[in-house]
Amino acid sequence: MADPRxxxxxxxxVVSVVxxxxxxxxxxxxxVPDHLAGRVRVGTVVRxxxxxRRVGGWVVRxxxxxxxxxxxxxxxxxxxxxxxSDVVELTQWASWRWAGRRSAFLRTASPETRVAALPPxxxxxxxxxxxxxxxxxxxxxxxxxxxxxLPPAAALLPVLLAAAGRGPTLVIAPAVAxxxxxxxxxxxxxxxxxxxxxxxxQAAAGAQVVLGTRAAVWAxxxxxxAVVVLDGHDERLQQGQAPTWNGWVVAxxxxxxxxxxxxxxxxxxxxxxxxxxxxxxxxxxxxxxxWAALEVVDRRRDDPxxxxxxxxxxxxxxxxxxxxxxxNRKGRARLLACTGCGELAxxxxxxxxxxxxxxxxxxxxxxxASRPAVCxxxxxxxxxxxxxxxxxxxxELEALAGRPVGEITAExxxxxxxxxxxxxxxxxxxxxxxxxxxxxxxxxxxxxARFRAGEEALALLARAARLxxxxxxxxxxxxxxxxxxxxxxxxxxxxxxxxxxxxxxxxRRTLRLPPWTALALVSGQAAPTFVAALxxxxxxxxxxxxxxxxxSDHERLLTALASVPRPGGRLRIEVDPLRF
DNA sequence: CGGACAAGCTGA
DNA sequence: CAGCTTGTCCGG
Numbered sequence: 001m002a003d004p005r006x007x008x009x010x011x012x013x014v015v016s017v018v019x020x021x022x023x024x025x026x027x028x029x030x031x032v033p034d035h036l037a038g039r040v041r042v043g044t045v046v047r048x049x050x051x052x053r054r055v056g057g058w059v060v061r062x063x064x065x066x067x068x069x070x071x072x073x074x075x076x077x078x079x080x081x082x083x084x085s086d087v088v089e090l091t092q093w094a095s096w097r098w099a100g101r102r103s104a105f106l107r108t109a110s111p112e113t114r115v116a117a118l119p120p121x122x123x124x125x126x127x128x129x130x131x132x133x134x135x136x137x138x139x140x141x142x143x144x145x146x147x148x149x150l151p152p153a154a155a156l157l158p159v160l161l162a163a164a165g166r167g168p169t170l171v172i173a174p175a176v177a178x179x180x181x182x183x184x185x186x187x188x189x190x191x192x193x194x195x196x197x198x199x200x201x202q203a204a205a206g207a208q209v210v211l212g213t214r215a216a217v218w219a220x221x222x223x224x225x226a227v228v229v230l231d232g233h234d235e236r237l238q239q240g241q242a243p244t245w246n247g248w249v250v251a252x253x254x255x256x257x258x259x260x261x262x263x264x265x266x267x268x269x270x271x272x273x274x275x276x277x278x279x280x281x282x283x284x285x286x287x288x289x290x291w292a293a294l295e296v297v298d299r300r301r302d303d304p305x306x307x308x309x310x311x312x313x314x315x316x317x318x319x320x321x322x323x324x325x326x327x328n329r330k331g332r333a334r335l336l337a338c339t340g341c342g343e344l345a346x347x348x349x350x351x352x353x354x355x356x357x358x359x360x361x362x363x364x365x366x367x368x369a370s371r372p373a374v375c376x377x378x379x380x381x382x383x384x385x386x387x388x389x390x391x392x393x394x395x396e397l398e399a400l401a402g403r404p405v406g407e408i409t410a411e412x413x414x415x416x417x418x419x420x421x422x423x424x425x426x427x428x429x430x431x432x433x434x435x436x437x438x439x440x441x442x443x444x445x446x447x448x449a450r451f452r453a454g455e456e457a458l459a460l461l462a463r464a465a466r467l468x469x470x471x472x473x474x475x476x477x478x479x480x481x482x483x484x485x486x487x488x489x490x491x492x493x494x495x496x497x498x499x500x501x502x503x504x505x506x507x508r509r510t511l512r513l514p515p516w517t518a519l520a521l522v523s524g525q526a527a528p529t530f531v532a533a534l535x536x537x538x539x540x541x542x543x544x545x546x547x548x549x550x551x552s553d554h555e556r557l558l559t560a561l562a563s564v565p566r567p568g569g570r571l572r573i574e575v576d577p578l579r580f
Numbered sequence: 581c582g583g584a585c586a587a588g589c590t591g592a
Numbered sequence: 593c594a595g596c597t598t599g600t601c602c603g604g
Contacts, residue, residue: 017604023581028604051583051603072604568600 014072015040016061017048018102025101028057029064031074039078042085045110047076058082058106060092080116081204083109084220090254091218097253097554099520099561099573100243109218111200121206121222122192123168131162135263138280144261145252145277147232151290151495152267152462153470154282156230157185159265164191164209167225170254171211172247174234175429182230183211194219214239214247217254227255232264232273233459235578244574252276267291267462268497270455271505275515291495292465292475298484308393308440308480309400316478317401317420321435324467325422326460327393328444330409332356334365335387338375345383348376356383358391393440394422428463437464438478446486450579451513454488458500461492512550514576518557520549521577526569533564548580 016027030048032040040046044059054076066072083091083106091105138146148159160182163169173179179195186193186209194200194207196219203210204220212219214237217227229237229248237247248264255262264273267290281287297310308327317323333356336345345354347364348371354362356373363370374381385392390407397420398405406416408423408430421427428437439445445457461477468475479489491499509516522531523546531539531547537560541547551557561573 014604019581019603021581024603026603030604048604051581053582055581067604070604 012066012072013037013062014064014066015059015075016064017046017057017075018060018106019048019050020056020058020103020107021050022101022103025095025103027060029067029070029072031072033074036075036078040075043082043088045079045082045114047079049073049076058088058103058110060088060102060106080114081111081118081201082106083218084204084222086254086258087218087220090250090257093253094243094245094250096558096562097249098243098245098575099558100245104243105218105245108215111204112197115201115204118201118205122194122202122208123206124190124192124208125165125167126161126189126191128165129158129161131158132165135159135162136166139261139263142278142280144255144259146261146263147269147273147277147279148263148265149269149279149281149287149497150265150267151282151287151470152466153290153292153473154267154286156265157182157189159263160186160209160228161189161191163226163228163263168207168221168223169209169226169228170216170219170221170224170251171209171228171230172214172216172237172251173211173230174213174236174247176213177432178230179212186211217247217250224258224260226260227251227262229262229264230266232266233268233270233455233462234266235456235459238576238578242572242574244576246576248273249576267465268455268458268491269501270452271501271508272515274501274505288495289472290465290470291462291492292468292477293471294461294465294489294493295476295478296484296489296493297478297480298482299480300482300484307396308388309396310480313438313440313478313480314400316436316438316476317397320476321419322433323401323420323436323438324427324431324434325393325397325420325438325440326425326427326464327390327422327440328424329387329389329441330391330411330424331389332358332391333385333388335385336362336373336383337386338378338380339382339384340380341375341378343375343377344386345373345375355389356385356392390422390424397422425460428460428467431467433469434467434475436476436478437468438480439464440480442479442481442489443483446481446483446488451508451511452578454486454500454504457486457488458491458497461488465492518551518554519575519577519580520557520561521574521580522547522549522571523574524570524572526567526571529567530564530571534560535563536560546580 013032087109094105095102183193183195191208193209194203196212196216206222210221229251232248252262349369350367352366354364357363361370394407404418405420406418408427410426464477487500491497538550
């Protein structure tokens, strides 16, 4: 169309928009009307008309050449600020890396409520200190991928202050409690902090430190100079639902794209972390001081019938202040046997083991069938508790300790005010500190049928060591086990995590497990069709409705997953599963 | 996701 | 063959 006044034809401004509709993983082009022109950029949250209805969405590309033959609609309105353009690009990479929908990542990267305007930026670095020099040297020696192995009781604030001294810093931690504590510490040191998601607008405007849980890795952070991940080994950095993205992996990619350092701090770096970055280790004495004294109770000589309580445990219960006992089994008893005929209590319907529920009935953990506590073979009502749970342990511990014992599991919301507590590993995440921690049956962790069992066990010991404080605070961690020489136990005992990761890396190599290979779990109604079409990867399964896809590296795995068109129906792809 | 539309089924 | 259900396709 020629301009009637004879001037050059104005080129219409066109943007690509990803709609915020879970089932659509596609970009659509829209015209930018003149009255919105100044408020639209890559990342902006907009509303658009799609197929007759208005939906939200994100501008992901600007200056798109208009394609002939398509009658474009205009953007309906601008909702507000969205992720900056570098993060928008990162979401595209992430949708490939975790075989997920772009909108899932864009939503995580956006403010929870509409942000119409930004406040003034909040800059202000802390005064240069001793830690700063240590960090600078480590970064100079190890380039941009740094794994900082700091023991559990080590203070993390100095690391953040050192990083913030070099420029605006993005920090992620696994849990809300740690985020709140660090934010308070930084503010006390005079460092302006934006805690996301609440302070998203401040983060977008600019702040010396942008801080939050794993989703904060998607937060805006203008002029970011470093990304810091705290407790990089923690499984909570990985999202549970698909796409199963992992905070430290995103942090590493974001930093690499920005050409800035990524610093991952952990008392017990995983073999994945070690294969990614260069590890910096404190002196032997500093690391030893930062782990708690570990008491390993070797139960190999003990009669299996003496139960969960060694003499040293009883002593700990009676002499220490606040004692926390960890037993990763909920309920009263998970396995029972008839004291008369010795038969195991099993389910009438499916034959599986039955557990004792709070009402005194036996209920099946597989099919849910319930029946009275009577032996099916001889009719006796006297059933022995072979594998007790937290509820029963609480009663027995109370008798042994001679003082009140409280119970905490993932379900209990309140916190009992008893000197001794027993619970599943949820207790370790619920309490701020303790004087002593006892793992009643640590073999359950050490020998779990999961490929990360050893690392998970060491992470629990690290968590416990942090709760009781380092050696100087006199906190104690007691571990009851029949595998006292297990690498995870030895690593915590000697305050040397490489005792575990060294052999662990070799085992993983032999078994062709990550980080030497890349895995994905595929499940859902459409999974059979999908996995049948995969090419260039190994497919195993199905095992309980799930297929395991294995490739020599992520590049090959994700290329294969991306090259098969998604069939209709439900499909869940879990890249880098934590367990399978 | 949700509307449009085509194909398939039913009853008169 | 109208009227309805079910399934597949596609959106700028």
